[in-house]
Amino acid sequence: MTDRNRDDASGLDGFDLAILDILQKDNKTPQRLIAETIGLSAPAVQRRIKRMEETGTIMANVAIVNPSHVHHEITIVVEVEMCSEFGETHDATRNAFADAPEVQQCYYVTGEVDFILLVVVQTMSDYEAMTRRLFFSNKNVKRFRSFVAMDRVKVGLNLELNPKRR
Structure with missing residues (x-):
């Protein structure tokens, strides 16, 4: 999927949303496993996560404490x-x-x-x-x-x- 397939308002495409969906459930999921799950390379997943952190789409990586x-x-x-x-x-x-x-x-x-x-x-x-x-x-x-x-x-x-x- 190329940048032209990104949603105009958010700058996120289907791959980005799939990555976010996985990270919301467990942000310790290995990037290799995310890549296999969504059909991208691990370096591509790493670049996308880094971009989403830099733009504020991913606001924090935290532990949810009971x-x-x-x-x-x-x-x-x-x-x-x-x-x-x-x-x-x-x-x-x-x-x-x-x-x-x-x-x-x-x-x-x-x-x-x-x-x-x-x-x-x-x-x-x-x-x-x-x-x-x-x-x-x-x-x-x-x-x-x-x-x-x-x-x-x-x-x-x-x-x-x-x-x-x-």
């Missing part, structure tokens, strides 16, 4: 409503959420609330300390609402790529 194995038993979804969505106070709040180690994911959203946070902590005391630091001490936080997860039914980051559809 929270309960490291005593982070409590998952909390938090809705945060701001007093003002504009200016430096908004940016400072957004950065504080992004920098907080307890916050695994942070989304700036439309609707009745401004942010949705996914928080993982060891204890409710840890969560209380985080709320004091991030919410109560921030004059731009109007209110927040917490939902404690009773079970982690599905957790994942894989995107459905379906390289055969392209």
Whole structure:
């Protein structure tokens, strides 16, 4: 497949999507095995992976840790409503959420609330300390609402790529 077969918007072709599909399932899959699976040479796979890392398509290669194995038993979804969505106070709040180690994911959203946070902590005391630091001490936080997860039914980051559809 040549570059002219690449998707115009993303710059990715079917081979790239097939590589990404494999890496999402196990990023330790040997490049030789990826090459055999998708019908390319190992050096071609290596070049494609390097390009996707350089362009930010592949954002990171990480280990996904089971929270309960490291005593982070409590998952909390938090809705945060701001007093003002504009200016430096908004940016400072957004950065504080992004920098907080307890916050695994942070989304700036439309609707009745401004942010949705996914928080993982060891204890409710840890969560209380985080709320004091991030919410109560921030004059731009109007209110927040917490939902404690009773079970982690599905957790994942894989995107459905379906390289055969392209």
